[in-house]
Amino acid sequence: MEDIVKLSLLYDFYGALLTEKQREYFELHYFNDLSLNEIAQHFNVTRQGVFDIIHRSLEFLKQCEEKLGLVERYLKQKKVLERIKSQLEEIRPYINSEGSGILERAIRDLEKLVKEGWE
Structure with missing residues (x-):
């Protein structure tokens, strides 16, 4: 079903x-x-x-x-967040040590949004 x-x-x-x-x-x-x-x-x-x-x-x-359409909108937004996270991970090797902390925090924040929603 x-x-x-x-x-x-x-x-x-x-x-x-x-x-x-x-x-x-x-x-x-x-x-x-x-x-x-x-x-x-x-x-x-x-x-x-x-x-x-x-x-x-x-x-x-x-x-x-x-x-x-809240569920559909949520699923679309989740997919976009996952794509952004993936793109950020792809640029990881090109970020200097100063920017790597910022990048890691951004990736963690995106992971939290994807896993927990918008709470």
Whole structure:
């Protein structure tokens, strides 16, 4: 179905817009790998009810992305940052000792942005 990384990003960006029940079912199914039956038994509801909530939640997250495009923008920016980091690493041999500290700090800052996002 959906790539778990893409689902995680959709949830990270838009999950706060879901109801508490939607978030709980979504997390249990996609992130804790519980089956629909297991979730239904835990909450004493029908499997179909769990399916409907998870399905509607996923569709809502996709609609948010279609309208706002935050995940796509984030992935594009991440790719650009990775390319800039690579280019900086390529010029490393041409930098004198004075400039190497600045270059290393810039590369570390880019690595942090790529790994941790814009926090």
